[in-house]
Amino acid sequence: MSPVAISGVDKQGVYVNGVQVKQALDPANETVNKGVYDPTTLSAVDGDLAVGNIEQGVTIFGKLGTVVPMDVSDANAAVGDVKDPKTFYSVAAPRKTGTMPTVAITNANDNYPAGYHAGNVGGLDAIDLDLASANIKSGVIIFGKAGAATVQDISTADAAVTDVKDPKTFFSVTGARKTGTMPTVAITAANDDYPAGYHAGNVGGLDAIDADLAPGNIKDGVTIFGKLGTYAQTITHDVQDSDVDSAATTLSRQLDYEVTSYIAAGADGVFLTLTINCAQATVLEAAYFVNACGDGAGDNNLKLQMYIDGVAQGESANLTASGVFHLFYDTGYGSVASGNRIVYLNCHSYEASDASRAFISGGLFAAACRLV
Amino acid sequence: MRLTIPLTGTILEYHPELLQYGGSSGISGDPNDPVRPVTIDLGNVSWKLVSIDLETETMEIEVTPSDNVSELDLDTEGKQKVDTEGKPLYKTRPATGVEKLGFLDNAKNLIEGHTKDELYQISKCPKLKKPLKGVQ
Numbered sequence: 001m002s003p004v005a006i007s008g009v010d011k012q013g014v015y016v017n018g019v020q021v022k023q024a025l026d027p028a029n030e031t032v033n034k035g036v037y038d039p040t041t042l043s044a045v046d047g048d049l050a051v052g053n054i055e056q057g058v059t060i061f062g063k064l065g066t067v068v069p070m071d072v073s074d075a076n077a078a079v080g081d082v083k084d085p086k087t088f089y090s091v092a093a094p095r096k097t098g099t100m101p102t103v104a105i106t107n108a109n110d111n112y113p114a115g116y117h118a119g120n121v122g123g124l125d126a127i128d129l130d131l132a133s134a135n136i137k138s139g140v141i142i143f144g145k146a147g148a149a150t151v152q153d154i155s156t157a158d159a160a161v162t163d164v165k166d167p168k169t170f171f172s173v174t175g176a177r178k179t180g181t182m183p184t185v186a187i188t189a190a191n192d193d194y195p196a197g198y199h200a201g202n203v204g205g206l207d208a209i210d211a212d213l214a215p216g217n218i219k220d221g222v223t224i225f226g227k228l229g230t231y232a233q234t235i236t237h238d239v240q241d242s243d244v245d246s247a248a249t250t251l252s253r254q255l256d257y258e259v260t261s262y263i264a265a266g267a268d269g270v271f272l273t274l275t276i277n278c279a280q281a282t283v284l285e286a287a288y289f290v291n292a293c294g295d296g297a298g299d300n301n302l303k304l305q306m307y308i309d310g311v312a313q314g315e316s317a318n319l320t321a322s323g324v325f326h327l328f329y330d331t332g333y334g335s336v337a338s339g340n341r342i343v344y345l346n347c348h349s350y351e352a353s354d355a356s357r358a359f360i361s362g363g364l365f366a367a368a369c370r371l372v
Numbered sequence: 373m374r375l376t377i378p379l380t381g382t383i384l385e386y387h388p389e390l391l392q393y394g395g396s397s398g399i400s401g402d403p404n405d406p407v408r409p410v411t412i413d414l415g416n417v418s419w420k421l422v423s424i425d426l427e428t429e430t431m432e433i434e435v436t437p438s439d440n441v442s443e444l445d446l447d448t449e450g451k452q453k454v455d456t457e458g459k460p461l462y463k464t465r466p467a468t469g470v471e472k473l474g475f476l477d478n479a480k481n482l483i484e485g486h487t488k489d490e491l492y493q494i495s496k497c498p499k500l501k502k503p504l505k506g507v508q
Contacts, residue, residue: 283393301413310384310401312408312431314420317438321462326440332421334396337387342403350413 009034083116165198230262230269261358263302265351271360273344274367278336283370284308285333286343290363291325294318294356301350302358308334308367309341315348325361343367373435373476374422375483377409380497386426399424409433410495414479416441416467429500430488435479437472440464 007016013036014021023035027046042061043049054065075091082088082098089095103115107128124143125131136147157173164170164180172178185197189210206225207213218229261269276284286308294302304316313332320326345365347358382402390398401407407424409431419433445453445463453461467475483491492499 281387281390283397303418305408307401307403307406307408308396309399310381310403310406311396311399311424312406312421313396314433315414315418317418317436317440318416318442320440320464321442323462324464326464330418330420332395333393335387335390335393335398336400337385337390341400344403348411 260360261347262355263347263349263358264355265349265353267349268305269347269349269358271345271347271358272365273342274365276341276343276367276369278338278341278369280338281335282338282341283333283335284341284343284367285331285370286313286365286367287329287331288345288363288365289327289329290345290365291361292316292328292347292363293320293323293325293359293361295321295323295359302356303348303350304328304330305346305348306330306332306343307346308332308343309336319347319358323359325359373480374432375419375435375480376428376430376432377412377483378488378491379407379424379429379431379500380410380492380495381405381407382501382503383407383426384503386502394423396421396424399426405501407500410491410497412482412491412495414482416475417479426502435476437475438467439472441467441471 007018009015013034014023020036023033023037025032025037025040025042025045027048043063049061049063051063051066053067054060054063055067055069056065058065072089072091075089077088077090077098079096079099081100082096083100083102084098086098087095088098101113101115102118103113104117105112105124105127107130120126125145131143131145133145133148134151136142136145136151137153138147138149138151140147154171154173154175157171159170159172161178161181163182164178165182165184166180168180169177170180183195183197184200185195186199187194187206187209189212202208207227213225213227215227215230218224218227222229261271263269274286276282278284286306288304288306290304292304302319304319306313311334313334314330316328316330319328349356382405383399384402385400387398387400396407399407414435416438417435418438419435422432422434424431442462442464445461447453455461486494
């Protein structure tokens with residue numbers, strides 16, 4: 001027992017009221033006070049005194065460290081490179097706190113700020129729903145969204161409502177949806193009007209609209225809408241009843257210079273027709289005197305024929321094949337009952353295959369009525 | 373020279389009271405199928421109607437030879453002249469008396485050398501149609 005005073009510290013330790021008090025090591029600091037301690041180990045006082053906390057090769061209180069030191073010499077992150085408020089160890093300082101701001105793209109503008117972006121698994125179109133094909137010009141691709149074909153640049157459009165078929169709609173240069181006013185019209189056989197507007201057309205051509213547009217109805221040698229006429233000149237005339245009352249009535253027609261007719265092989269070509277309106281039974285007489293010839297090349301085998309009221313009156317010899325005109329003439333007659341009676345001058349081709357061309361260069365074709 | 377040739381065509385009207393005036397009197401043909409001799413090329417002759425016999429369905433015609441004849445135009449070396457399309461060129465000259473007789477003989481042989489039925493067959497013309505109307 002220590003002879004120590006009532007309270008104090010001597011070589012034996014700490015006394016309080018003459019009673020010795022034992023000391024304890026504090027893991028919070030390295031101080032070892034004077035006094036009496038119970039037996040222990042330092043690692044029991046501070047659990048951090050362990051080989052796993054000591055660098056490899058270093059021994060502390062008998063603990064040989066096993067920690068391999070990390071080489072951080074190549075670290076290069078600065079605080080601006082690390083998201084705020086995350087921390088990191090850099091080469092220059094034990095630990096630092098990042099200052100990189102967290103930012104985001106919004107649909108308010110097209111800003112793309114620097115910083116950390118959380119992103120959006122839905123993509124940019126999840127942020128701005130207007131990023132859609134229907135809102136993008138055709139032919140343009142914005143962030144992978146191809147413009148729809150219906151979204152067109154209409155800045156160069158120039159159609160007016162009168163340019164578009166009624167009632168079809170279109171978008172004008174102003175972007176407004178408009179309805180065409182162009183009328184649908186057509187060429188008809190009733191007249192020669194050619195109205196403005198949309199024409200459906202006719203794959204058969206104009207002659208499908210008016211079947212009278214045919215070579216046989218067009219004057220020989222005249223071309224109308226690509227149809228070369230083959231119709232020989234025809235003159236018709238009615239003798240009035242009062243004319244027939246006279247002793248004799250004569251119709252005569254001077255043949256033009258020069259009448260031409262293309263005649264197919266074996267076919268007829270009527271040059272001239274006179275229609276006589278007979279008020280009563282009449283002796284109808286007819287005669288022609290014409291200069292005629294066939295084409296100047298080839299053996300044409302053409303002959304003139306005259307008919308009175310549907311009955312053949314005669315036939316000429318061959319029209320000369322030299323292209324030189326010769327005079328041909330004939331007469332005929334027959335008694336007919338009242339009514340319209342026709343006399344006509346025809347040219348018949350006896351050719352077996354080739355078409356021929358007949359010319360009449362002046363002449364006279366006449367018919368006379370003589371009362372029975 | 374007169375020849376008798378079978379008729380073809382269509383008679384639309386027949387007025388026997390007008391027959392006395394000769395020619396084609398009393399007979400009206402269809403303008404689209406006139407009454408006419410069967411279509412046979414008689415050659416370089418002309419003919420005129422003389423009379424029509426509806427019982428035999430024939431037409432008597434007066435045949436006259438042409439005064440002219442067309443023949444191939446030859447050059448001084450005897451070669452045939454042609455136009456730009458290669459068609460032979462013809463020239464016309466007055467026919468000789470012998471040629472005129474030849475024209476008539478040719479026409480005669482064409483008609484009289486065949487029966488009536490043969491002429492219809494040769495010409496490929498149908499027989500005369502008579503859907504008659506009018507005064508009988």
